[in-house]
Amino acid sequence: MAGTAGPVMSRDEVDRVLTRRGEERDAVEAALLSLQDHPGRRLLDGAALTGRTQERWAVAEQGLALLWALFDRYAEALASARAVRARRGKPGSAELAELSELLTGAAVTVSGGHLPEAVGQLGAQVRLVERVTLTELMDRMNGWYAVVLEVVNAADAVWTALPARIDLLLAELGRVQMLALSVGVRPGGHPLGDDLTRLAEELTALRTEVLADPLALWRPARVPAQRGTASEASAWASPSGAVDTTGFDRAGRHLDDIRVELEGLLRLRDESHERLQQVADLLQRADATLAEARRARGEVLAKIASTEVPAVPGPASALRERIVLAVEYQQTGQWHRLGQLLDALEDAAAKELTRARHSLTEVAQPLAVRAELRGRLEAYKAMAARFGLAEDPVVVERFEKARWLLWSAPCDLRAAAEAVTRFQQALRAPERQATSGGNDSDG
Incomplete structure (x- = not known):
């Protein structure tokens, strides 16, 4: 047996550590069972994967098997410690020393082929056998759990978010294509028809990519976990990130634009x-x-x-x-x-x-001018009657001259306009007095 890694613990310390390690074991088992039953893991098991997803799942799948192996070694080591503690109600110094070694020392033997270095790769050159502490073993499990969970959660997030939405968009595309045919828009005969064909090809290719390589459309909020490494605080939490819906959103907007144009043709x-x-x-x-x-x-x-x-x-x-x-x-x-x-x-x-x-x-402007002059002449004639000048010789003479010019053909508009103005002037009192006093007659 190797020597203890530190001071011998007291009986109370041993009991507290055993309790904490037992709780850790139960938590890890529950997490592994949940991971085993994760819908994303089941889908990854049966999918024909390509690209980035194929590469990362190949590592994560081996990591999942490794997790169970490491968990078994952890559970065995904990069971051994519990057996030692159960020998006596009040363990002596020998039992306490053995328990201290089991709980804090490098007392767990694992196969080196199943436990690469933290920054190493599966399949890299490793030692055949390693001895590690329970804490180190828990750290290794935390790291590999983060690697597996990140792949499983990311794939599940993409498969949950996109395939059904793409299918709905493809169905809508089919309806828009029928609308296009109803207004004479066909591929090769109109740009919108060609756009619909390209859009169908893009969506079909996007759906194929989503199903075969979902991680190509996953944008993690942080750098993916290194194989076998993760902090204990974050190891059992779901990794964060977002599904890249850029291609889907762009296709949706393009289809909306096409539909609006086609509805315009329908109107x-x-x-x-x-x-x-x-x-x-x-x-x-x-x-x-x-x-x-x-x-x-x-x-x-x-x-x-x-x-x-x-x-x-x-x-x-x-x-x-x-x-x-x-x-x-x-x-x-x-x-x-x-x-x-x-x-x-x-x-x-x-x-x-x-x-x-x-x-x-x-x-018609000259006719409009003549009509306007005729109207003015009639208005001035009515004014003459109101002034009591209807029989005035000057007024009568000037009216008749303007009337003759406006109703003769061809009509001299300039002369007619001057005649209407002179008839208007004849209605003014000063001019009438001057005309009457001088016995003037306008011929």
Whole structure:
């Protein structure tokens, strides 16, 4: 028997250590049983693994077997110590020395092939036999437990978080693909169709990766535990980290964007007839306005003297050709082609109506000026009647001259405007007095 590692413990100290070691043994056993039944471990056992997960599970799986072997040696050593303590109610110095050695000394013999150095690798060159203390053995178990638990928990976290969500997204992708077909969007014929094909490939590849290599999508909050090393405080706690859902989230956002665009095409399909009719109505109003402008231009040329009248533009024939194309897209269900074209047609038709109205305003301006002068003349005539000047010779003469100029053809707008102004002036009292006193007559 090797010598004791330190001073001989008293009977009370021995009993306290035995109690603590017994509690540790029970806690380790419960943790190992829980780990053995962990859903992540069961899934890892039956999965066809690749990549990082395959590498780390190969180590963790051996570590799990090693944990049970180390636990058995711990339990055997504790049982041996309890047997020594049970020999006598009040152990003597010999028993206390033996118990001190068993509980604190390097009294546990383990196979070196099953207990590599803390920073070593499974399969590395090791000693055939080692003697360690119970504390050292517990540290080794803590370290290997952390290694195994981290792999098992990480794989379980990824498998819990992603496969079902990917399946739901793939199902939603199928519905969006059906929506795409309903509005004529197909791979090779529209960018959205190609996007849906690539998205399906990405999600399928992501699902395959999740099932075969879940640890590729695990982001630990700390560096993974070294094989066989961990602090006692954290050894039996679940390792922290997060599932990397970047690829899944990106695919979800992309699918949402595609669905929004397709729903826009679906609305276009439902609204296209009404919108094309509105474009046709705008062009019809533009044509009617241009026809009115041409009629007004002819009237101006015939009835207004010395006036430059702008030409009236013709109908937008190119715009009508594009409408024919839009109708063709509508009839053949090419909604993805119709969308931008219909937007452009609505804008162009509105501009065409604005252009026609502007042309009518420009062409009819002389007629508007004549109408305004006629209105002013009639208003001044009514004012003359209120002033009692309806029979005044000057007022009558100036009214008749302005009236003759405004209702003759072709009408000289400048002369007519001057005549209306002179008729207005005739209504003012000072001018009437001056005119009456001088017996002036305006010819």
